[in-house]
Amino acid sequence: MIKDELQQLISEKKATIGVIGLGYVGLPLIVEFCLKGFNAVGFEVDEHKTSEISAGRSYIVDVTSENVAKCVIEGKLTATTDFSQLANCDVIIICVPTPLRKTKDPDMSYILTAGAEIQKYMRPGQLIILESTTYPGTTDEVLQPMFEEKGFKLDEGFLLAFSPERVDPGNPQFQTHNIPKVVGGVSDDSTEAAAMLYGQIVGQVHTVSSARVAEAAKLWENTFRAINIGMANEMAKLCNALGIDTWEVVRAAATKPFGFMAFYPGPGIGGHCIPLDPHYLSWKARQHGFDSQFISLAEQVNSTMPNYVVELATTALNDSKKSVNGSKILILGVAYKKDIDDMRESPALSIIDLLRADGADVYYHDPFVPEVTFDHAYTIGAGDPLYNKELTDDLIRESDCVIICTEHTPVDYNRVCELASLVVDTRDALSVETRGESKARIVRL
Ligand SMILES: NC(=O)c1ccc[n+]([C@@H]2O[C@H](COP(=O)([O-])OP(=O)(O)OC[C@H]3O[C@@H](n4cnc5c(N)ncnc54)[C@H](O)[C@@H]3O)[C@@H](O)[C@H]2O)c1
Structure with missing residues (x-):
């Protein structure tokens, strides 16, 4: 059983971890694995990033150059643009961007490219995990068939899971190691192996029954945030119209110890997540004839x-x-x-x-x-x-x-x-x- 073999490798820290995409998500993650004793290979298309890592320098605010240099000097961390090295990895984690097209539909090209590279160099016995935020169904509808097409069978030839990334760049209190990790595999073996893997670097792992649940949980988190910020923004306009100080109102409401969670207005929403992720959910909902009105309204207010x-x-x-x-x-x-x-x-x-x-x-x-x-x-x-x-x-x-x-x-x-x-x-x-x-x-x- 490949699950048992992988779990053995993981428990002995002998599993080699490959991370595809070394940005805000991938770099903190790979460094965390290396600091916990794993050997890891980072795969990047941006040569500037691979050379920065090889020189022991970080380009991400939450990762110190000291830690990158330590991992590189100890021989635990390498970064490369050569994807043939994927064959040497026991675990492959995908952390590539998931932007929107101009039409605000999901742009799956990065996931597809990463999937194609894995497909090319795959060997039996690998655990593949998608961390990029995406619509429910991506892992089992898009990635699983790509790997099966290569002739590998789920559980016998490979394991596959989704585990959303929740990192909050610039947040000194919550970083990779102390943010609970949600894990959902496309099979029970996949869930168990992926949960064990993340258990090596984070304090709490929460498993769910499928990759789709994990994908939906991530989108719910960020859609919840986008909608509540939208409401805070509408309240700001409303308070302005009434001549009341919005911020004073929020601070007062936030003293309630239950049933209220403070969200703050601002000049609009930004970053790679909150403005984009709700569109992944509403796009998928539309495929099923469902119109998500809260998402549309929040988008209209925030934008x-x-x-x-x-x-x-x-x-x-x-x-x-x-x-x-x-x-x-x-x-x-x-x-x-x-x-x-x-x-x-x-x-x-x-x-x-x-x-x-x-x-x-x-x-x-x-x-x-x-x-x-x-x-x-x-x-x-x-x-x-x-x-x-x-x-x-x-x-x-x-x-x-x-x-x-x-x-x-x-x-x-x-x-x-x-x-x-x-x-x-x-x-x-x-x-x-x-x-x-x-x-x-x-x-x-
Ligand atoms: N930034 C965040 O705060 C955050 C938080 C949670 C989840 N996410 C999600 O994580 C994913 C990655 O986001 P990010 O902020 O790290 O993006 P990023 O742009 O900072 O990093 C992605 C990296 O992937 C590289 N890349 C692109 N295509 C590649 C390929 N085919 N092979 C190898 N590398 C490739 C890019 O060069 C880049 O360095 C997205 O789905 C995002 O929604 C981001």
Whole structure:
């Protein structure tokens, strides 16, 4: 039985772990296996990443270069673009991107490419696990037939499971080792082997009856988040209309110890997960004739938040007899969330686009992001790239409006409020004290 053989290898830490895709998900994962004593091979298409790893350097915020170097020096970690080495792996974990097409349908091309590489170099006795977020049915409808086509039988020739990744980049409290792992195999043997594997690197493994349940659980988690943020955003607009401070309302409601979970409004949603994942679920639902209305509504509210932020800035400038056209606008924070460098789907991109389309002179300061390009499919414009500007006193003073899009910790918001004339705060970055002493006009989401 290949399950017994694999479990033996795993328990003795003799199983070689292959990870396909060494990004925000794959790199922390592979390093965790190496730190726990496994030999691992990372497979990448980006040669820059493989050479960085080989040189002992990390390019992911939650992984230290010290740990990468340690794993490389001890001979536990190698990274390669040569997929023929997949044949040497006992376990293969797929961590490639799952973006959307322009039509907002799932783009399965990365999973299919990774699956094709595995199919090419597969040998009997391997456990294959998909970690990329995807619609229910991907593992058994898409991957399983590819491996069977090669002539291998499930349980006899290979094992196959889905285990969603829940890593939260930049979160110092929860990292790979202390985030419980959900595991669902396409067979019982697959579930058991995959659960045992993850038990080596995480404290808690929760098994479910199928890969589909595990796939659906991940999408539920992120859809839950997208919908609740959508509601927080709608509440922000509603509170603004009523002249009530949204943030004060959320903080008050959050004191209830049960039946309420705080979600916060913001300039829109970003990152590779929350804006995309609900579409994977609604797309699959549509195949079955089901229309997921909550998902559509949240998408509509969240995706128009950048327009709302621009509206707030426009009205505030207008009050000072200024137009957006010709105004100097400083965007503070462009990454999609606090204290990380990830620009994927960042709402700041849409805000910059909209302001530039209206004729504003837009620039930004973000201690984590040196450069912003506008060739993304999800921005409306294709303007010139922008480069991080030093946050000097003159820069703040000369700006007609400062829009706080992301509340990075290193930024001195007291100084911003001392020197600026108008600040639009979309993140509750300014404390009550800062606001109290501020000479600037402050507009809050
Ligand atoms: N970023 C997150 O916070 C997060 C959290 C949970 C789940 N996820 C999910 O995990 C998956 C990966 O996301 P990510 O953020 O790590 O993406 P990423 O873009 O940071 O990393 C993916 C890596 O895969 C590489 N790649 C692409 N095609 C490849 C191929 N055929 N072979 C080898 N490497 C290939 C890319 O070069 C890239 O380095 C996605 O499905 C995402 O939804 C991401």
